[in-house]
Amino acid sequence: MHIAVFSQYHTNPDCPATSRHYSLLAQMARKHRITLITTRTWETQRLTQAFPWLPEGVEMRAAAVPYENKMGVARRALSFGQYAAYALREGLRIEKPDVIWGISTPLTAAWAAAQVARMRRVPWVFEVQDLWPAFPVAMGAVPNGVARRGLYALEKSLYQSARHILPLSPDMTAYVQGLGIPPEKLTTSLNGTDLDLAAAATDAAVAALRQQQGLAGRQVILYAGTFGRANDMPTLVAAAELLAARHPAVTWLFMGHGYDEPLLQAAAARCPAIRLIPPQPRHAVFTWFRLADVAVVSFLGLPVLDANSPAKLYDSLAVGTPVIVTNRGWTKELVERHGCGWFTPAGEPTALAALLADVLSNPEQLRAAGAAGQQVAIHEFDRRSIAAVMQQVLEQAAR
Template sequence: MKTKHTKQYSMKILYIHQYFNTLEDGGSTRSYWISQELIKNGHEVTMITSTRNKEDHTSIKSIDGISVIYLKAYYNQKMGFLGRLKAYLGFMLKSTITALKQKNIDMVIATSTPLTIGIPALFLKKLKGIPYIFEVRDLWPEVPIQMGALNNWFLRNTALWLEKSIYKNAKHIVALSPGMEEGVLRTGIEQSKVTMIPNMSKIDHFFPRKHNLELMNKYGLKKDNFKLVYFGSMGLSNGIDYILETAKLLKSHTDIDFIFIGYGSMIESFLEYCKTHKLDNIKFLGRFGVEEASELVNFCDASLVTFANIPILYTNSPNKLFDSLSAGKPIIVNSKGWTKTMVETNNCGVYVDPESPEDFVKKILYLKNNPEELVLMGENARKLAESTYDKSILCAQYTKVVEDFFSKK
């Protein structure tokens, strides 16, 4: 689908994202919105991604103007290291073959993770001379190295070499946070080759409005309880155990609820923890598409954006942070990086010590007992989303990067 535009050229863009999500899928929809902006500006977008379910087969679908090629390369967060490696390599091989078959491609956008997503882009550059933009969503392989998941000397050094090769050969690099940008620059890449465009708020999808009491009743939530929401991935890196320990300390406060929306590799152990400690103040609601997730977040009082206390995770640019801003929710963060600076500078949330559930409890009770401050922080969050981080602003910036560097090729 092409729309009328004023540019003198139109590009055919190949977009490679192993975990591409539509609005119905839930999760990160950044690539969807960037694709929509590129289409609006007169460009064609073909997306290469992986199938949603283990039973799905390779297929091609047209989704809101995007030609989406789903490759049978199933991945699940519960997979162990070898299972994940197999999924990564399987998608890398299939996406490379598929990418090489595409005709008349002008530009490639490859978005991590995993790092192997850059390999098909490298092949297209080397064999066909097609430039690519590489998007850094996590500093791989530094994240798995610091988390202890990449201890093999050969694999670690191969991954570090691959990282530098992908960065070096990219026409341009987009980093999702200041910390990620610094990480790219530390590999020897010049500043002019890197642009920082963080994750995006969606002010027309997450926004303050009247509470959906019917949905609240459906999930057995008390109307007048103080509700804290965590929504997103629930894996080793997300600091969920820290939230659970805090909830245990607040067990006697029957007017405080912790609500979890999403899914992840550790969810079974989290459910077992809650059962063992009889934590009735925690509700795991499951995974939802954007619209229902927005309704659930809207009737909560504050949002939790937590990570394990590992330095490399301070660089994260989590979707839930920006959707929480958009929803007008005060945000509780526990990372010492740029998100701490953001919430404190803009008075749209608070920082809690990642090693102290007691500090977490103290900050939660402060917000609960100071409703005027809670409202002010929520209003500041919404203003920040509207003025700085909305997708309409950042997708336009992204499209300009794509067009500027295509014109220089």
């Protein structure tokens, strides 16, 4: 069958991004024809050339629409609108698909998918990556009450018009069901991880990276991901400085880029225990995660963020590195139930520093938590299994 995919941000494993859909599309394109309607936002940000830009069998229509985490609200809104207009036009030009797969964020990408599905009289499936508009509203990006009500009405109408909905976490699924959407219309599809790429993080690769980075004899804490406003970077910086004063053998690596990069640059300049690492291609991040003794997955203490599905959580557990989470939602329940990590409240640097000091002083506890997490990743987070479920949902929707 012919699947049209509406996704504003396409990445591949050469990019400093999670590349979820590259993995899913690669598997589904073996059986089905796929047309991807996207943008060239990430194509210029490839750090290596180890992978083809598109999986074999995927056709692409791409707009030149810029986007970056540092953009303000107005500039982001323009980017979202430009892609939605392009996707609507191209969706009406391509050969009629059997089913449409619309991916948010942003919500405007899903809106374009829904409009094309309605006009071409085909079913569509809605993948919910983040809760929109709840997330931008909680971050203060939609101060106008009329605009908020309009966005919430749009959100609910999209849930109602979709043939099936795939939220990326159990808490997202519960949120959507709470809006009156029947449970049989919902399938939780975790973000997941690439176990084949994780396998490249061998003992030899980790030893070479440790030597290259001058980290012999040091314990390593890793934060890898966007330095965004939602990621609570000031708390991590404060915790890192507290820990450095008491445990001089610990190095905290911050790998990525984003809004709070100047804050981290200033912290690294005054505190030798804090080190900034440039963004790494997807296929290389697993060696960094395995190098670390523990990874931190942090967000602001907002209820809407408790539902998210952070890639760094899956990638860390895939290589046997335990995690510390600051969300009170499903990730807290996951790490506590499986014994693969720990929880500390968001916005409390003293508590985070104390927890890190405790876990780093117990190597056996770290090893046991890492081993437990790796088993969870193998059985629950494999994107090959996730792709199979996604394919089944799309095939059933088309029928």
